[in-house]
Amino acid sequence: MTTSVKFLTTFIFSTLFVLILSPRCDAQQEKLTKNGSIRDKNHETLTSPAKVFQMGFFGLEPNQRYLGIWYYADPKTIVWVANRDNPVSSSSSSSFLTIENDGNLVVKDKSRTYFTTGLPSASGSASWTLKLEDTGNLILQDGSGKQMWSSFSFPTDTFLPGMYMEKAMKLTSWKTQNDPGSGSYVFQKDTVFGYNNYTIFYGKRLHWKSGFGLESNINPTKMPIAAIHLLSRSNTTKTLNNSRLVMGSSGEIQFYYWDLTLGKWFLNWSEPKDYCGKYSACGQNSYCDMSKKNEYNSFCNCVPGFDLIPDVVTSEKVCKRTAPICIGNDTNFLKMEIVKIDVTFETFMESKSELECKEKCLGLDCCQAYSYSAVGNEELARVGVPGGKQGCWIWYSGSQLVDLQLEDTGNLILQDGSGKQMWSSFSFPTDTFLPGMYMEKAMKLTSWKTQNDPGSGSYVFQKDTVFGYNNYTIFYGKRLHWKSGFGLESNINPTKMPIAAIHLLSRSNTTKTLNNSRLVMGSSGEIQFYYWDLTLGKWFLNWSEPKDYCGKYSACGQNSYCDMSKKNEYNSFCNCVPGFDLIPDVVTSEKVCKRTAPICIGNDTNFLKMEIVKIDVTFETFMESKSELECKEKCLGLDCCQAYSYSAVGNEELARVGVPGGKQGCWIWYSGSQLVDLQVSDGAGGRILSIRNPISKGAYFFLYF
Structure with missing residues (x-):
């Protein structure tokens, strides 16, 4: 068995x-x-x-x-x-x-x-x-x-066999053992060394990381092979269906297996196990030792050659050198046996002996420390990870020192002594997008809670995960609140983003052309595009969405339309489209718009028309057509045609990148399709939507001109 x-x-x-x-x-x-x-x-x-x-x-x-x-x-x-x-x-x-x-x-x-x-x-x-x-x-x-x-x-705190831990996936802990709400600890792939390396963040602070390089085979932070296998693409339910990985509410990543004999779960491995297991528990130039405490009742001590000295900025005591090095040849190396050290930004060199490693270190600008390994790691070497081959890691020229710089673009950059960027605020925006940034798929702008509270609010602006090409969405929690659009939406469609805003969000964005603009995710749910008036010397709101109730995504639900110019008998801007009436839903008893008479029976067909400015076409069918008549015939040729809309003018930019609706033709709804996110024209022009109805209901047109 x-x-x-x-x-x-x-x-x-x-x-x-x-x-x-x-x-x-x-x-x-x-x-x-x-x-x-x-x-x-x-x-x-x-x-x-x-x-x-x-x-x-x-x-x-x-x-x-x-x-x-x-x-x-x-x-x-x-x-x-x-x-x-x-x-x-x-x-x-x-x-x-x-x-x-x-x-x-x-x-x-x-x-x-x-x-x-x-x-x-x-x-x-x-x-x-x-x-x-x-x-x-x-x-x-x-x-x-x-x-x-x-x-x-969309996992919560648990990773199961059959999943794949891709770069964007996260496991978020429960708040407590009895509260499944989103907690403070997040497990994810290491953004620097993605290959089988993982991190835990506590808020924005690095709490733990798995490792390789200088870390020995007995390193307690190393993940067991079974856990790594579980997280990889080679994970199959056949080999690992008796295991699970959990991001615990107290900050430990836990690997469990099911004991077939005893019929219960056992904790096979977890990290961090103790205070020293946390990332940089003791700070720079110090070490952690759980076997003894120092005079300050702490597990932390300075490494040899360093003492606790007050920092010139914070006055907090930190480990600093007691005497200068790199002067003449007065050099000695004090040795420590370690199980882990972060080598993310240090230098790796192949070496055949410890002596060669030491000589290479001394040959660099102000050698600080080195560590030699005579045994490589074939698996790491095969995929090109530093430290895979035998050799040494070298710290030199103030390796632990970093520099903080605020650029004229508004980008706050943390860099090492060589000028290499280690972190930037542009990679972690809050509510504002500035010239010089690039809106990649994983980036999000999160609103403030209120105008006076910069805490993370409920509205999130991001790239549309379905139509990524210059299309964007706003989510309120997990509910779609607004989306930009193309397709049936006319050139005057108020949900369309201005060219300047789209240019700002694209790779072609440069500070030279757009440094007088910014995009902000507002606390009340509007995405706002501002520009700086050079003459008046102040910011002006150029565009924002949604502007009103009808601007929200699917404000009125399915098979209904939104019209801000008038309210119905229920004091609402929502009405059913022609041929539909409010009928109680069989499950919720809530009144929804449903057809008053069946269609798709014989040739008893009529199309009632509406002038609209927007409608969602994400999952509908687009067909090239040379005339409205051809569009109508194609609709009727499909399984139970519901509605169609024809456009004689295409969009060259959309057509060039293969986006549906780029060429002239028609969108078709058929076989149970729903009309969603529909807003009628206010008289300034729009597109005609033709909705199928039985002739017995009256051969009239429902127009807004």
Whole structure:
């Protein structure tokens, strides 16, 4: 019997005991379809096929309920939490999980939404399903089986077999053992040495790092091969399905394995184990020794040749040299046996002996220290990592010294003695984007909490993960708040970003052309583009979005439109599009816009028209067409045509880079598509959207001119 089969068998047998001893039998499902739900009050759950994992609602603290995934045989071991920072009140007995009409997976009750997958509205979402795999991966897929979203792409504190630790992925600890909210410790790939090297940050402070180089084979910070294998692309559920990696709430990264004999989890490895295991626990030019404390009741001491001397700036005592070196040949080397030291920014040289290493050190500008290793690391050498071959690491010319410089661009740079950049504020922006920066995929602008509180707010501006080319989004938590656009959106579309703002965010951005501008993610949810008026000597707001309620993404929901020029009978700017009426939803009882009569039956077809300035076209179908008639015919030729919009004018820039909608033609909605993020024209011009309706409903046009 293989290890994986034994593990599943152990889980299944353990599960039998759980079912026998449990006073309550949960309503278990293996798949969730649209209009279905997982309800907390009914103790409903979603279970993986072989009963390895289970998903449902749970609570650890009074009055707080969460949707999570746990091991079927060990419900106390939670591996993923959906609404970790937004718990449901236990007094809310109506909370449930469902697939919305737009395809999004949500946790909600009658009054509010606690979690959403935040996907743009998708066509054909009526056939979408949710399943929990035996790997623990929660997958939302369309009717063809294509994966639209998965929990493995959004882990909380736990890494499971089958995941891959890519550069952008992070494991964030729980706040406490009983509070799954986002804690202060974050485990991720080392941004300097990415190859099998990892870090833990406490806020913005480096708390721990795995290592190689000078670190010996017994180095306690080295990760076990099994843990590294788990985090790599070669990770498979067949070889490691009895393990997991957890970012603990107290700051340790923990590697667990399942004991098949005893049927329980064991902690195989964790770091940092003690005070000395933390990164730079004692600061520069000092060492940490857990076996003894100094006169100040500390584990820290200065290395030989250094003493505690007050710093000239802070007056804090730090380890500094007691006598100058690098003068003449008065040289001696004092030796220490170490298990770890950071070598990130030092110099590595191949050497065949310690004497050669020492001579190379002395041949450099003011040699400070060296360390020689006669044994290389074949695996590191093969991938070109420094220290892979035998040789030595050298510290010279004030290696520990750094220089801080503020440039005229506004970039704060930390550099070493040679001028090499070690850190810059441009790589870690807050709410403002300046000329000279580049808006890469991973970069985010996070708003202030308020105009007077610079703490991290709720609004985040970033590149659109679907259409990255000069397209951007604002998220409010995990909810899409606004998106820039192309496609059906006309040249006067208020959500379109000005060319100057797009240029500022691009690689072609230079301080020479745009140094009088800045982009700010405002605390109230608007992305704002400012320019400096040289004549008046002050900042002016050139553009911002969203400007009003209708500017927000999908402000009115599906199959409805937003019109700021008038309110309806419910004192709202929202109305159903022609052929749709407010009808109670079968799951939530909330009124939503649905068709009043069926279409796609015979040839009883009419198209009602609206003039619009924006609509989401992310998942719709684009076809080149030479006329509106050809566009209409192509729409009717597809499975149950819902709507179409034709444009006689293309966009050369979009066409050149292969973006849908770049050429003239039409967008088509069909087979269950939803009309989302729709705003009518205010009379200044727009695009015509043709919505299919039965002739029996009246052959009229619904126009805004």
